[in-house]
Amino acid sequence: MYAPQQAEWSTLSEIQQLQLKALLLDADPSWEQVSRYLFQSKLFIMLNDQAHIIAQLCLWQSDDEQAEIKNLAVDPHYQGQGLAKVLIQQVIESAKLLNIQTLWVKTGNSSLDQLALYQKCGFRLSHIEPDVFKDYPTPMYENGIRCLDQVVLSIGLS
Template sequence: MKIEQYHQPVNDVLMTLLLEADPNKAAVDAYLPTSKVIVASWQGEFIGVAVLTDSNGQAELKNIAVCRDYRGQGVAKRLIQKVKEIARLSGHGCLYVGTGNSSLSQLALYQKCGFRLDHIKHDVFADYPQEIYENGIRCLDMVMLCARL
């Protein structure tokens, strides 16, 4: 597997993955132009993508997604490791990530990767075009986590 920064416009395959993690296309389109995109590929095919943003001097893992057939094989952990490395080399001491209150597997993944709970942003997802439900829970709040670099 190859993990590297991607320096081209996001193609349809990568956009489809990004929208699996964040179904708000307008939001994804808004942060992509000023972000660093990191891709995971296997045998020439994209199998995962992560997006690193720098807003007001704060590094954030804004989006991460892995193709269904490759989940549970360490792809997300490797992407997160690369994002942390890029953020650290850019001079950041902390990397933030936000996920929905209903995203139980993502909360577990981030904590396994060294993130700790930091704070909650209430009602972030309340006005999404379509209500989001995961694990039988309505996603309304964003749980923010931070990993020291």
Template sequence: MNIERYREGLTTQLLDLLLMADPDRMAITVYLEGSTIYVARDSNVLIGVAVITHEKEYVELKNLAVKESHQQSGIAKELIATAKSYAKESGATCIQVGTGNSSLSQLALYQKCGFRMQSIKQDYFANYPEPIIENGIRCLDRVVLSALL
């Protein structure tokens, strides 16, 4: 497995990974433009992705996904470490990530990787075309976490 900067176009393989973390195809299309993308590959097959956007005051880890068959193997942690290194090299002092209130394993992962809860944006996901249900909980609120670099 290796992690590398992604410079190709939007393929079905990449979109499938991105949709695992964000079911809003339109939002993905919008934030991919101008983003920095890193992918994890295993024998030239995409198994993970991290999308980083540059905001005015910080860098945001906008999308992070690992193929189900490769989860729980440390790939997400490696992608997060890569995103943090990239952010620091680009001059940022902080990296943020947002996830749903129902994304319990993601909340745990980010905290294990040094992120701290910063804010909650209530009803952020309330108007998604289809309700998001994870762990038996309706995803309504966006939890924003940040880490100093």
């Protein structure tokens, strides 16, 4: 099994930065959006035997008591092996050590697999932010559903 580890963008090789960028954009297609939080986030990655990044998670701490999973992606060749769940569990433990009280995650209304995953990891539905994705230049579809709304989930860590 692949073990999660914390990483810094600046310490990654150029190839690893490209691999990471591809995964980040898989989860959020706007590099402008990603770059707003990436360099202020704690970065968790998983490497394969060739030191290629195969999974990543960005944890952004908004204040002393709250943090948000901003981006999570697994290379398609490694999906279905439970890597995302392992990353989430590692981040939950890391957040507890930072005395984070609430961990948040936001995803699209059409992201059915992600909604199931987060709930299996203990997150609960909090609220829906309507029309967040309505005005994207290119409409997004997943599972035959147009992504319009943002679903917000949280887990209490205290």
